[in-house]
Amino acid sequence: MKRRTFLQFGAVGAAGTLTGVGGLLSWTPRARAATVSAVYYITDGYVAQPDGLNVYFKGYSGSSSSLAVPGAPLIAQEGDTLQITIVNTLNSDHSFVIDGMVDSSVIGAGQVQTVSFVAGSPGSYLFYDALNAPYNRLAGLHGGIAVMPAGSSNELYPGSPTFVQQSIWVMTEIDPAWNDRVRRGLTPDTTFTPRYFTINGRSMRVPGSADYGNPDIDSGYHPGTRLSGSIGDRTLVRILNAGMATHSVHFHANHVEWLARNGEIRPDIWKKDSLMLPNNRGSLDVIYPFEPPPDAHPAVTTGHYPMHLHDEMTQTAGGGLYQFGIATTIAFE
Numbered sequence: 001m002k003r004r005t006f007l008q009f010g011a012v013g014a015a016g017t018l019t020g021v022g023g024l025l026s027w028t029p030r031a032r033a034a035t036v037s038a039v040y041y042i043t044d045g046y047v048a049q050p051d052g053l054n055v056y057f058k059g060y061s062g063s064s065s066s067l068a069v070p071g072a073p074l075i076a077q078e079g080d081t082l083q084i085t086i087v088n089t090l091n092s093d094h095s096f097v098i099d100g101m102v103d104s105s106v107i108g109a110g111q112v113q114t115v116s117f118v119a120g121s122p123g124s125y126l127f128y129d130a131l132n133a134p135y136n137r138l139a140g141l142h143g144g145i146a147v148m149p150a151g152s153s154n155e156l157y158p159g160s161p162t163f164v165q166q167s168i169w170v171m172t173e174i175d176p177a178w179n180d181r182v183r184r185g186l187t188p189d190t191t192f193t194p195r196y197f198t199i200n201g202r203s204m205r206v207p208g209s210a211d212y213g214n215p216d217i218d219s220g221y222h223p224g225t226r227l228s229g230s231i232g233d234r235t236l237v238r239i240l241n242a243g244m245a246t247h248s249v250h251f252h253a254n255h256v257e258w259l260a261r262n263g264e265i266r267p268d269i270w271k272k273d274s275l276m277l278p279n280n281r282g283s284l285d286v287i288y289p290f291e292p293p294p295d296a297h298p299a300v301t302t303g304h305y306p307m308h309l310h311d312e313m314t315q316t317a318g319g320g321l322y323q324f325g326i327a328t329t330i331a332f333e
């Protein structure tokens with residue numbers, strides 16, 4: 001069993017899985033489809049939560065000696081062949097599933113399996129373990145994948161509003177009692193009682209608290225989560241919900257352009273400041289436009305604003321620690 005002091009969100013170490021400088025997803029379009037390879041090691045371990053409790057997780061990790069929750073994001077373009085190798089280092093059965101694209105079926109204890117499939121429609125998807133549902137997924141076996149339109153670097157789907165940078169937010173919530181049952185190979189037998197709420201595996205810290213500002217731990221500072229831009233740096237955010245709860249996602253300073261929900265393209269693009277994120281593998285795709293905040297007086301072009309959820313439970317940890325939940329910072333540089 002591995003212990004670690006901080007969460008990993010590193011690249012898996014193969015083309016197509018890289019997060020760029022600053023942690024945003026980087027992508028160079030190609031005229032032709034290619035084969036994108038990646039390796040995930042299914043591992044387990046403990047992650048310290050804001051109240052100090054070490055909670056058990058399983059993850060799709062970058063090496064056999066690390067633990068990554070969520071797994072490092074994948075990015076490919078429509079028509080690419082994805083070749084994903086899963087090394088199950090644990091003593092339990094697991095799987096690798098992307099709805100509508102691939103289902104590895106059972107990868108037994110200690111087994112290695114490579115799945116090969118074609119990247120389908122452009123959009124944002126969750127990869128996850130569909131076995132022992134939903135417990136393995138909630139215990140950490142999940143991550144995000146972006147499928148770009150063929151040959152495009154700045155659209156969610158062909159002809160969509162354009163962006164200049166993009167990010168994936170994977171949200172979930174954690175019931176440590178359930179994770180502990182999963183550790184022991186048992187089915188959870190209590191009502192789901194989430195006590196921790198994470199975005200890309202991290203939760204918010206507040207000024208003065210331990211790890212405030214630590215980009216490995218504080219979701220307000222983690223470069224793969226924090227939105228950072230100057231005026232005009234339109235940012236696509238692919239929001240994926242690995243958890244069981246529906247959320248109310250609220251953006252400050254700008255409204256977002258709402259492009260899709262659960263992979264379905266919206267018939268009209270509405271500008272919204274709060275949006276409903278469906279539970280159980282739901283998704284939203286939005287563009288944060290990085291326009292001058294319209295309501296600021298006097299006018300500003302720089303400053304820091306929050307994205308947080310308006311379902312209050314998610315803004316806590318350990319049953320009460322306030323503002324240690326799913327939130328991040330939007331920095332107008």
Ligand SMILES: [Cu+2]
Nearest residue numbers: 250251252308
């Ligand atoms: Cu708010």
